[in-house]
Amino acid sequence: DAKGIVELVAAALGVDVGFAPTRRAFLHPARAAAVRVGGSGAGWVGELHPQLLERIGARSGAALELDLEPLLAGSAAGEEIYEDVTTHPAVAEDIAVVGDADLDAGTIRAAVLEAGGELLESAEVFDVYAGEQVPAGKRSLALRLAFRAPDRTLTDAEVEPLRARIVAALEATGARLRG
Numbered sequence: 001d002a003k004g005i006v007e008l009v010a011a012a013l014g015v016d017v018g019f020a021p022t023r024r025a026f027l028h029p030a031r032a033a034a035v036r037v038g039g040s041g042a043g044w045v046g047e048l049h050p051q052l053l054e055r056i057g058a059r060s061g062a063a064l065e066l067d068l069e070p071l072l073a074g075s076a077a078g079e080e081i082y083e084d085v086t087t088h089p090a091v092a093e094d095i096a097v098v099g100d101a102d103l104d105a106g107t108i109r110a111a112v113l114e115a116g117g118e119l120l121e122s123a124e125v126f127d128v129y130a131g132e133q134v135p136a137g138k139r140s141l142a143l144r145l146a147f148r149a150p151d152r153t154l155t156d157a158e159v160e161p162l163r164a165r166i167v168a169a170l171e172a173t174g175a176r177l178r179g
Contacts, residue, residue, distance in 0.1 A: 002045045002062035006035055009066065013075035017042065026052050027063070037070040090121060090148040091159050095166075097141045098134060099175030105141055108175055112143060115169035116162050121148040140178050 003019070010017040019033035022044055032046030048061040097108060105125050112123045127142035134140050145166075147159050167177060 002047075002064045003033065006043075006045050006064060006066065010037075010071065013071055015071055015074045017071075019045075022046075025049070035064075035066065037074055040070045042067050042070040088149060088151070088153045090146040091154050091156075093145045093147075093159075093163075094126075095143050095145060096178035097143065097170055097175045098138050098178045099141070099170075099173065101130060101137050101139045103139075103173065103175060107173055108141055108170065109143065111169040111173050112145070112166050115165040116145070116147070117165070119147050119149055119154065119158070119162060120166075121146045134178075141175075 006017060015037055018036040020036055022032050022034040023029060024032055024044060024046070026049055027044070027046035028049050032044065034041060035043040035045060043064065043066040045064040046062065048058070048063060053059065053061055099108065105128065109123050109125055113120060116123065122145070124144050125141055126144050128139060129142075130139040147154055147162060149158075170176060
């Protein structure tokens with residue numbers, strides 16, 4: 001919903017927003033709110049007025065307006081964060097995972113990241129496939145994994161137990177490595 005979008009934007013910027021009732025002729029009188037940041041107005045959000053929906057032939061609708069100035073003023077977005085460049089290379093690996101067609105890629109990625117622990121630097125989905133080579137009702141996701149330690153180059157012996165934990169986590173979601 002529109003209020004959720006405002007909350008997502010605020011969360012991404014690290015800003016606390018508040019909502020207060022408001023009235024606008026084109027918004028539903030009981031489902032509209034002013035957006036507030038630190039006591040200042042930062043926009044409005046709400047469902048469209050039922051009469052407006054009827055006039056335009058729509059069953060539902062919402063609208064919002066955000067003033068970015070107060071949102072950005074309270075945000076840490078854009079601040080540079082220093083991160084040391086490592087001299088130790090990552091161990092990169094691509095894996096293909098097969099799961100139910102409705103299994104969310106975000107769920108699989110989250111399971112992989114959690115199972116990989118601190119040494120799994122990233123897990124990025126780079127391909128989604130459903131076709132002849134995948135059973136009906138299933139789909140394949142390809143992920144690129146990068147393992148890295150800040151103080152040394154990892155060996156296969158160090159990465160192997162992480163792979164095993166990742167496979168177990170995938171199986172817990174109902175997915176499996178594609179052979």
